[in-house]
């Protein structure tokens with residue numbers, strides 16, 4: 001593993017946040033670091049579960065056909081649960097996590113307040129080892145990757161994710177965090193397959209994608225796949241290991257920051273999408289970086 005040129009401090013920025021948006025001073029460093037592809041680490045920001053909610057920390061509650069329990073707070077859609085008697089408790093937990101996340105984002109990243117959209121969140125109850133051992137390499141998130149949605153093209157919108165480690169046994173969530181996106185994309189771009197508008201149209205027509213993949217979505221998915229299938233990169237690419245302790249939270253643009261989940265169990269995750277135009281520095285988005293490298297308009 002090549003970590004000699006990188007230290008945790010250069011990829012991970014620690015912020016002394018203790019509350020979910022209430023009375024926290026704004027920190028201009030947060031948006032700058034985040035848009036450079038760094039992880040914002042909030043070691044003192046725990047998301048607390050009530051005694052009753054702790055009974056939800058049970059992997060058998062997740063539908064065997066799914067990886068996690070998912071919730072769309074605006075639509076009120078809950079998916080992936082096996083026991084409907086637990087539904088009101090789960091809805092309450094996931095709705096509260098969403099409200100806390102929104103409040104935190106508004107305080108910590110005020111530039112994004114009017115632009116964050118399409119919130120979804122998930123309760124991840126399985127240990128990393130459970131899905132790593134029985135999944136294909138493409139779905140194996142213990143391999144370094146940047147996030148790209150295979151069936152839901154997002155046309156350059158940013159994927160902003162907040163995670164909270166709610167492990168009741170004090171186990172950390174162990175990640176690997178990788179290099180700067182421009183460096184990563186410059187290296188892989190010559191290896192990526194060419195975009196075919198016809199195949200994008202066809203994949204939509206037969207229902208593989210919910211809308212036609214743009215050139216941007218094609219490149220991001222290709223990048224995701226090339227990273228995961230590159231054994232040399234996985235072993236020796238620029239990366240650092242980092243443990244997020246139980247009781248901590250962290251935020252990153254997961255479409256920009258190479259990451260891999262190596263171990264841990266019991267996580268809450270909140271996703272927001274953000275239009276590139278809502279960023280403070282749009283030129284740091286994967287869309288603008290890929291457009292500058294390819295000299296093409298990609299969406």
Ligand SMILES: [Fe+2]
Nearest residue numbers: 141146147254
């Ligand atoms: Fe990921």
